[in-house]
Amino acid sequence: MATVIVLLSVLGAYNWRGSPLGFLPNAGVIILSGIAVAFIVIVAARSASQPWRVCPECGGRLPVHARMTKCPYCGHSLSEKGESLPPR
Numbered sequence: 001m002a003t004v005i006v007l008l009s010v011l012g013a014y015n016w017r018g019s020p021l022g023f024l025p026n027a028g029v030i031i032l033s034g035i036a037v038a039f040i041v042i043v044a045a046r047s048a049s050q051p052w053r054v055c056p057e058c059g060g061r062l063p064v065h066a067r068m069t070k071c072p073y074c075g076h077s078l079s080e081k082g083e084s085l086p087p088r
Helices: 002-012 027-049
Strands: 052-054 061-063
Touching: 002 027
Parallel strands: none
Antiparallel strands: 052 061
């Protein structure tokens, strides 16, 4: 998906009707904007795909990789096995 966004920004920055074919004067800005949008899409997709644990007491979201024994939101003691409920 990110590759498609960058490719479309490069194609959009090209001067297709110009007498000497080449890139538009603002091509750098267009291409950098495409790269920035692709980066945001990658970060958002990766963030959304990370699993979460949920505190059974307050419903606070806890990252899976964090080895917590207490919920930082309500102080509820969590078991060693990572007591949790499905994400809300």
